[in-house]
Amino acid sequence: MNPNTPMNIKGIVLDWAGTIVDFGSLxxxxxxxxxxxxxxxxxxxxxxxxxxxxxxxxxxxxxxxxxxxxxxxxxxxxxxxxxxxxxxxxxxxxxxxxxxxxxRSDFIPGFMAIYRDLAAQGVSFATTTGYTRKIMTPLIERAAEQGFHPALVVCCDDVLRSRPDPMGVLQCLAAMHLTGQSHQVIKVDDTAPGLAEGLAAGCWTVGVAASGNALGWSHAEWLKASAAERMQALVPAVATLQAAGAHEVIDSVADLPMAISRIELRIAQGQNP
Missing domain, CATH: 1.10.150.240 (Putative phosphatase; domain 2)
Known part of the structure; x- marks a missing residue:
């Protein structure tokens, strides 16, 4: 992405385990x-x-x-x-x-650099999770210590109806001041229910295949595998996320800029989520 080119995407709603922390969702x-x-x-x-x-x-x-x-x-x-x-x-x-x-609270490699770069370009961030508030509280504090400050963290018990209902994502849109602009927001997730809440809210969706639940490998296992082994293992993981409705599928959040570029191209061609 060219940082000097205006972006149509104004907000990103992230999942946690398997997406930005806990490679493999273990x-x-x-x-x-x-x-x-x-x-x-x-x-x-x-x-x-x-x-x-x-x-x-x-x-x-x-x-x-x-x-x-x-x-x-x-x-x-x-x-x-x-x-x-x-x-x-x-x-x-x-x-x-x-x-x-x-x-397993370390950020997935590459995430923080991308977060800072996109935030510097004016992109807003919020998050949802299938974890409860009790589980998430220390994780949110640890993430803040490392410099991650989303506009909102919506836990599954913060809303009347959680995933796959869009209620959590809609709260994120409000916190990012993007209510009514879901077509300018991307939901990034490694699971079908997490993608479903983004789709139900009218967002673009990006599935995360290598670092998430669909594959289930640790980062060490991923690094150890050959390119051929990775490619073979990713086939069913990618298929699962595509079947769940992901507009784009990437290996990990480190590849998010590529997915954003492809979505920007879709928007330029007149497509909507």
């Missing part, structure tokens, strides 16, 4: 597996990833509804998994997840 996965294991229920990392991006209470409900998990629950407790069980598990999950999130 923190919530381990916490979910441990959470259910504490109650003698075995779930796999693959199962834990399926509902990723939903508010955490909905994520737990979805896990409890998986046939294999539901059967284990009936065998263990003599009854079906209920919403009150999900509420109890969420209370247990929040401190576990907050600890795991802080362990």
């Amino acid at each position: 923190a919530p996965m381990g916490a979910f597996v441990e959470l259910f294991a504490r109650h003698q229920i075995e779930i796999t990392i693959a199962q834990a990833r399926v509902p990723m991006g939903l508010p955490k209470i909905d994520h737990i409900v979805a896990l409890g509804s998986l046939p294999a998990v539901a059967q284990q629950w009936r065998n263990q407790y003599g009854r079906s998994f209920q919403f009150k069980d999900a509420q109890n598990l969420l209370s247990e999950f929040e401190p576990m997840s907050a600890h795991a999130a802080m362990d």
Whole structure:
């Protein structure tokens, strides 16, 4: 992008885990597996990833509804998994997840430089997340210490209806003074529910394939893999994000300027989100 060229994109709404922190979105996965294991229920990392991006209470409900998990629950407790069980598990999950999130709170490589560059060009930033406010509070403080100051952070329990509902993104638009200008805003996310909230708000959407839940590799695994291994592994991840409606798909937030340039070209050609 030429910093001297006026941009049509005025705002960016970012997700957190898998998008700007926690390469591979690994923190919530381990916490979910441990959470259910504490109650003698075995779930796999693959199962834990399926509902990723939903508010955490909905994520737990979805896990409890998986046939294999539901059967284990009936065998263990003599009854079906209920919403009150999900509420109890969420209370247990929040401190576990907050600890795991802080362990993986480093920004994804390249993010801060891009954030500063775009902010200097007048682009506003806000964020949404499937994490609850209790989980996010220390992570927000850590991010601020590193220089990240979005106009707003909307946690899943800050709004009446979270992802895939657009309510959180609409609050972000208001905080960025871009209400009614969703066609000039990009939602960046690594999950289908996170992309869906951007689409529902009328925003452009950019899916993050390599650093997010769709691939699930750590940064070390990504660096170790050959170009051919990366390309092969990314095929289903990219397909998942495209199927979720992403207008553009990138490897990581470090590639965001390229996606913005492509979206700017689309706008110049008369396209809308």
